[in-house]
Amino acid sequence: MALHGWLLFVAAVVVLCGTPGPNMLHVLTRSVALGWRGSLPAMAGCLTALVAVLAASAAGLAAVLTAVPGLFDVLRYAGAAYLAWLGFRAWTTRSAPVDIGSTELPRARLFRGGFLVGISNPKLLLFATAFLPQFVDRTQPQAPQFALLVATFALVECLWYGAYALGGTSLARHLTRPGVRRWFDRATGGIFIxxxxxxxxxxA
Incomplete structure (x- = not known):
């Protein structure tokens, strides 16, 4: 892979990862309730899901979705239902945003919540399948190139998680008033829905 191709990939990924989406919103809301350190397990869950999807795409598993057309719809409906459920919880629960019921949740539960948010968008699989190969040199061994691209994507995603987490920690200072916190919960719930x-x- 040529250096200029990798730099172009980095530039594209910085923009893609920084764009607000379910993962970033989840990290933001977790950091509001738990602080940036407390949101680390949720970040790890989101990142694990992302890397799993990217690795599956690099391995060519998206072909399974093409071979079994109904499978993608099942995944799509399940992902949509989960995101809508998170939004409903955020809208109806005053104590904390999104799917948080306590500020002392076990790390495993935080990780699981982040993973489910990250894996709930099956279109990421098809997107990654179309996106990653654009930056691979077919004349060179492909496995090391895909590994580099996935690692780069994951690193950039981590940096954006940190930025959103710090932003959520700062935002939390302004959410001490019940009315403001209720507005935040409903706004994030509406976005998830x-x-x-x-x-x-x-x-598809």
Whole structure:
């Protein structure tokens, strides 16, 4: 892989990862409730899901979705339902945003929540399948190139997680008033429901 190709990939990924989406919103809301350190397990869960999807795409597993058309729809409906459920919880629960019921949740539960948010968008699999190969030199061994691309994507994603987590920690200072916190919960809940609706309306 040529250096200029990798730099172009980095530039594209910086923009893609920084764009607000379910993962970033989840990290933001976790850091609001738990602080940036407390949100680390959720970040790890989101990142694990992301790397798993990217690795599956690099391995060519998206072909399975093509061979079994109904499978993608099942995943799409499940992902949309989960995101909508997160939005409903955020809208109806005053104590904390999104799916948080306590500020002392076990790390395993935080990790699981982050992983489910990250894995709930099956279109990421198809996106990664179309995106990653654009930066691979077919004349060179492909496995090391895919490994480099996935590692780069994961690193950039981590940096953005940190930025959103710090932003959530700062935002938490302004959410001590119940009325403001309720507005935040409902706003994030509405956004999650919007993500779920958009996923449900999308077509492979």
């Amino acid at each position: 919007g993500f779920g609706t958009a996923l449900l309306a999308a077509r």
